[in-house]
Amino acid sequence: MYGVILAGGSGTRFWPKSREQSPKQLQKIVGTGTMLQNTVQRLLPLVSIENLYLGTNHQQAVETLRQLDSYGFFPDHLMAEPCSRNTALAIGLMAKVIIEKDPDAVMGVFPADHVVANSENFIKTLQKAETLAKKGYLVTLGIPPTRPETGFGYLQQGAEIEDGIYQVERFVEKPDRPEAEQYLENGHYFWNCGVFVWKASTILEELQQHAGNIYSQLETITSCIQTAKGKSPYLELDERGRNLFSSLPSLSIDYAVMENSSKVAIIPADIGWNDVGAWTALDDVSEKDSKGNIISGNVLVQDCSNSIIQAQNRLIAVLGLKDTIVVDSPDALLVCAKERSQDVKKLVESLNENGHPEGKQPATVNKPWGSYTVLDSGSSYVLKRIEVLPGEALSLQSHQHRSEHWTVVSGSAEVVRNKETFQLKSNDSITIPKNTRHRLGNPGSDLLIIIEIQFGHLLDESDISRYEDRYGRC
Amino acid sequence: MYGVILAGGSGTRFWPKSREQSPKQLQKIVGTGTMLQNTVQRLLPLVSIENLYLGTNHQQAVETLRQLDSYGFFPDHLMAEPCSRNTALAIGLMAKVIIEKDPDAVMGVFPADHVVANSENFIKTLQKAETLAKKGYLVTLGIPPTRPETGFGYLQQGAEIEDGIYQVERFVEKPDRPEAEQYLENGHYFWNCGVFVWKASTILEELQQHAGNIYSQLETITSCIQTAKGKSPYLELDERGRNLFSSLPSLSIDYAVMENSSKVAIIPADIGWNDVGAWTALDDVSEKDSKGNIISGNVLVQDCSNSIIQAQNRLIAVLGLKDTIVVDSPDALLVCAKERSQDVKKLVESLNENGHPEGKQPATVNKPWGSYTVLDSGSSYVLKRIEVLPGEALSLQSHQHRSEHWTVVSGSAEVVRNKETFQLKSNDSITIPKNTRHRLGNPGSDLLIIIEIQFGHLLDESDISRYEDRYGRC
Numbered sequence: 001m002y003g004v005i006l007a008g009g010s011g012t013r014f015w016p017k018s019r020e021q022s023p024k025q026l027q028k029i030v031g032t033g034t035m036l037q038n039t040v041q042r043l044l045p046l047v048s049i050e051n052l053y054l055g056t057n058h059q060q061a062v063e064t065l066r067q068l069d070s071y072g073f074f075p076d077h078l079m080a081e082p083c084s085r086n087t088a089l090a091i092g093l094m095a096k097v098i099i100e101k102d103p104d105a106v107m108g109v110f111p112a113d114h115v116v117a118n119s120e121n122f123i124k125t126l127q128k129a130e131t132l133a134k135k136g137y138l139v140t141l142g143i144p145p146t147r148p149e150t151g152f153g154y155l156q157q158g159a160e161i162e163d164g165i166y167q168v169e170r171f172v173e174k175p176d177r178p179e180a181e182q183y184l185e186n187g188h189y190f191w192n193c194g195v196f197v198w199k200a201s202t203i204l205e206e207l208q209q210h211a212g213n214i215y216s217q218l219e220t221i222t223s224c225i226q227t228a229k230g231k232s233p234y235l236e237l238d239e240r241g242r243n244l245f246s247s248l249p250s251l252s253i254d255y256a257v258m259e260n261s262s263k264v265a266i267i268p269a270d271i272g273w274n275d276v277g278a279w280t281a282l283d284d285v286s287e288k289d290s291k292g293n294i295i296s297g298n299v300l301v302q303d304c305s306n307s308i309i310q311a312q313n314r315l316i317a318v319l320g321l322k323d324t325i326v327v328d329s330p331d332a333l334l335v336c337a338k339e340r341s342q343d344v345k346k347l348v349e350s351l352n353e354n355g356h357p358e359g360k361q362p363a364t365v366n367k368p369w370g371s372y373t374v375l376d377s378g379s380s381y382v383l384k385r386i387e388v389l390p391g392e393a394l395s396l397q398s399h400q401h402r403s404e405h406w407t408v409v410s411g412s413a414e415v416v417r418n419k420e421t422f423q424l425k426s427n428d429s430i431t432i433p434k435n436t437r438h439r440l441g442n443p444g445s446d447l448l449i450i451i452e453i454q455f456g457h458l459l460d461e462s463d464i465s466r467y468e469d470r471y472g473r474c
Numbered sequence: 475m476y477g478v479i480l481a482g483g484s485g486t487r488f489w490p491k492s493r494e495q496s497p498k499q500l501q502k503i504v505g506t507g508t509m510l511q512n513t514v515q516r517l518l519p520l521v522s523i524e525n526l527y528l529g530t531n532h533q534q535a536v537e538t539l540r541q542l543d544s545y546g547f548f549p550d551h552l553m554a555e556p557c558s559r560n561t562a563l564a565i566g567l568m569a570k571v572i573i574e575k576d577p578d579a580v581m582g583v584f585p586a587d588h589v590v591a592n593s594e595n596f597i598k599t600l601q602k603a604e605t606l607a608k609k610g611y612l613v614t615l616g617i618p619p620t621r622p623e624t625g626f627g628y629l630q631q632g633a634e635i636e637d638g639i640y641q642v643e644r645f646v647e648k649p650d651r652p653e654a655e656q657y658l659e660n661g662h663y664f665w666n667c668g669v670f671v672w673k674a675s676t677i678l679e680e681l682q683q684h685a686g687n688i689y690s691q692l693e694t695i696t697s698c699i700q701t702a703k704g705k706s707p708y709l710e711l712d713e714r715g716r717n718l719f720s721s722l723p724s725l726s727i728d729y730a731v732m733e734n735s736s737k738v739a740i741i742p743a744d745i746g747w748n749d750v751g752a753w754t755a756l757d758d759v760s761e762k763d764s765k766g767n768i769i770s771g772n773v774l775v776q777d778c779s780n781s782i783i784q785a786q787n788r789l790i791a792v793l794g795l796k797d798t799i800v801v802d803s804p805d806a807l808l809v810c811a812k813e814r815s816q817d818v819k820k821l822v823e824s825l826n827e828n829g830h831p832e833g834k835q836p837a838t839v840n841k842p843w844g845s846y847t848v849l850d851s852g853s854s855y856v857l858k859r860i861e862v863l864p865g866e867a868l869s870l871q872s873h874q875h876r877s878e879h880w881t882v883v884s885g886s887a888e889v890v891r892n893k894e895t896f897q898l899k900s901n902d903s904i905t906i907p908k909n910t911r912h913r914l915g916n917p918g919s920d921l922l923i924i925i926e927i928q929f930g931h932l933l934d935e936s937d938i939s940r941y942e943d944r945y946g947r948c
Contacts, residue, residue, distance in 0.1 A: 314804070314805050315825075317807070317821055318810070319809075320810060321811060326809050328807060333807065334792075335791075335800050336793040337793065337794030340777070340794035343776070347776055351791065354774065356789060376925075380883060380900065381883040383925060403901055409854060410853070451857060451927050455883060
């Protein structure tokens with residue numbers, strides 16, 4: 001079986017831990033790894049790593065690959081999308097890539113940021129789904145509801161196809177509360193969890209039939225796939241492909257195909273599924289103390305109950321709280337009544353509208369070569385911690401308005417300054433005057449950590465002239 | 475009239491803004507200056523700066539003087555106490571210092587960390603008190619209660635001495651709620667606000683009569699007063715004086731004298747007094763938005779009411795909160811139900827018991843020469859911003875286990891390294907290898923700001939050998 005992980009979401013309800021530029025699936029929220037790593041781990045008993053594919057936004061491509069490095073994930077199984085166009089296009093493109101490799105391929109589609117508590121049932125259900133998919137069905141997993149949830153779409157069960165497998169009567173959009181209560185009581189409604197299993201050929205046929213505008217461009221877009229420059233050879237589109245991709249409609253696979261197809265089958269799946277859609281979802285999936293609090297990090301709790309307290313860099317002391325969410329991050333803090341956790345999404349929209357960069361951008365900014373974190377700033381300086389991954393290098397560049405002072409505190413660095421090249425080790429430092437061509441690289445096999453002091457009276461990320469860049473950013 | 479400001483408190487209920495090592499009176503909490511600066515400002519119409527004295531803990535002496543520099547406060551009017559021994563000893567010592575200068579002196583005693591909204595009435599009341607003090611009374615200001623407060627001591631009004639001035643019937647310790655309600659209704663009880671006016675000679679006579687164990691040592695302790703080394707010549711005790719001071723009992727002036735003296739007079743004082751005893755006191759003294767919130771700093775508020783939100787370095791986003799206190803600081807965050815604001819003191823005790831340094835020590839650590847702030851740290855480095863006051867210098871020192879990299883980002887520095895001396899300006903940097911004698915000074919008239927990267931595998935404040943120090947710390 002082939003697996004396609006869709007990892008393009010942003011998870012703004014998990015702000016400030018997740019941000020548009022460092023979304024939920026790349027964060028550790030429950031369990032041992034990040035949401036993405038847990039998703040891969042969960043699939044490996046059924047999908048071998050050489051059959052695993054992933055679609056994500058181009059901004060997350062390098063960090064996504066870094067997180068999957070230890071699993072032996074193939075970089076050229078990652079498709080970096082130029083922009084978000086929902087699931088129909090992403091799935092169609094992946095089906096094209098997979099069918100070229102294996103015309104009979106059965107592929108499962110999996111969101112990257114959900115929790116499945118019962119892995120064993122999950123695998124058993126997928127095996128059943130695979131058998132059914134081979135017969136030409138579009139199989140979708142239906143989660144038996146446990147509460148009258150108004151945040152999900154529902155699947156209404158139809159006639160039985162075979163033992164415990166049903167046709168779908170209809171797809172239901174997010175219901176209101178009375179409807180949701182009725183569905184829960186009725187017993188023939190399931191939550192639509194976004195997990196699908198089908199033959200690549202079947203979904204392409206159905207796309208052709210129900211979403212011709214998307215299907216008709218897939219062949220051309222596929223011919224525009226190229227391998228990214230730099231050390232991580234993931235798949236991306238050339239300029240023509242990017243333009244075509246961007247021009248297509250943003251449709252979900254449910255809307256484009258599932259709601260219209262006669263080939264849909266539901267397998268009820270009692271797998272401990274949770275979409276971890278907001279901070280309150282932790283109540284269902286995390287360990288609590290005796291008063292119902294979920295605590296992580298350096299926290300002192302006194303007389304609090306049913307609260308979620310997540311510390312990161314600094315101490316949090318909480319006193320007398322009830323049903324409150326406190327989530328800290330290096331540059332932004334959320335304090336929120338639990339009953340309002342769904343509205344964190346709107347809060348982030350307000351932040352974006354009001355020009356707060358913290359709405360989208362995390363304190364640690366990922367780059368193709370590693371990351372940087374602003375630690376302090378004053379009227380004439382900015383202080384950063386720069387981490388360069390083994391074998392990576394920043395572009396050859398210069399700045400018009402600032403000089404830079406670098407001190408290596410971990411790993412080894414190769415620094416080009418004008419025509420000289422310096423090999424620096426921990427405890428070495430060097431100054432780069434303004435208007436000087438320079439390049440910072442990590443020739444070693446360990447992470448390079450540098451403390452950078454930028455000095456100048458105009459300090460701006462845009463003050464950069466690039467002369468050479470291995471990631472194609474010149 | 476002479477003024478004595480008692481500035482030895484810690485104000486732990488205002489944690490994390492105030493800490494034992496950077497207490498409430500040195501913080502800006504309401505109004506334009508710090509609590510201490512506001513206190514001085516309020517007294518100046520009545521007490522000229524050359525008649526103003528101040529007692530505080532030796533750890534706060536330099537920062538206290540720095541805050542009073544612009545008022546022309548005399549450094550040798552500050553008495554730095556070696557430890558806290560409550561008000562009786564502090565007042566006795568100050569009375570001795572003042573009476574030596576002026577045998578007929580009338581002195582007012584003022585806490586450094588209270589708010590007085592009606593300055594005009596405050597001055598008028600003090601003028602009345604001065605007249606009465608000259609007649610030999612121990613005058614205390616009585617605040618007409620506005621609520622059944624259980625957190626203050628009360629004064630019960632006795633017979634009228636003269637127009638609107640009363641004897642005290644009795645001093646009442648903090649009452650329980652029914653008693654407090656009775657006092658409020660009765661109309662003849664006042665809050666004891668800790669403001670006193672008397673002749674220096676009167677309070678010394680009364681100390682002799684009622685607290686002989688303290689009085690009998692005052693002469694000797696006074697003879698142990700010396701001027702501190704360094705650029706701030708405040709008063710301190712020599713070793714003998716420190717030992718004697720520390721050996722004396724910790725008594726309040728109320729307990730030691732006022733409750734036993736027949737010379738006490740009350741002046742009712744309708745002066746808009748507030749002891750700003752806990753975060754909720756801001757409700758009485760700060761401006762609110764239309765929903766009763768008190769907001770400061772970079773805060774996004776959605777659907778919150780009657781809450782206090784204080785941001786400092788980073789963004790705070792709050793959603794759906796009611797009656798909640800959120801106070802951020804660089805290294806510690808408090809989130810607290812308003813009704814529990816008095817228990818912040820216990821919370822800080824818990825922090826101290828559990829070994830959290832954030833309970834006592836602020837992120838920015840004051841030193842006689844300026845301050846330092848830890849910005850980041852890793853397994854082999856610590857990153858600091860160091861601020862050196864004009865004309866000040868750190869000790870001549872060396873470190874066994876670390877090297878230091880300094881970059882000047884503001885002001886000018888004089889750096890001694892072994893036998894060389896370097897004059898550095900902004901954008902200059904220098905490295906100090908381990909085991910190298912060095913000294914950092916600020917020869918300029920502006921603040922010097924340096925970014926320091928300490929590198930080594932044992933990074934500890936105690937790794938310092940001092941060879942020469944202008945503050946007597948060798």
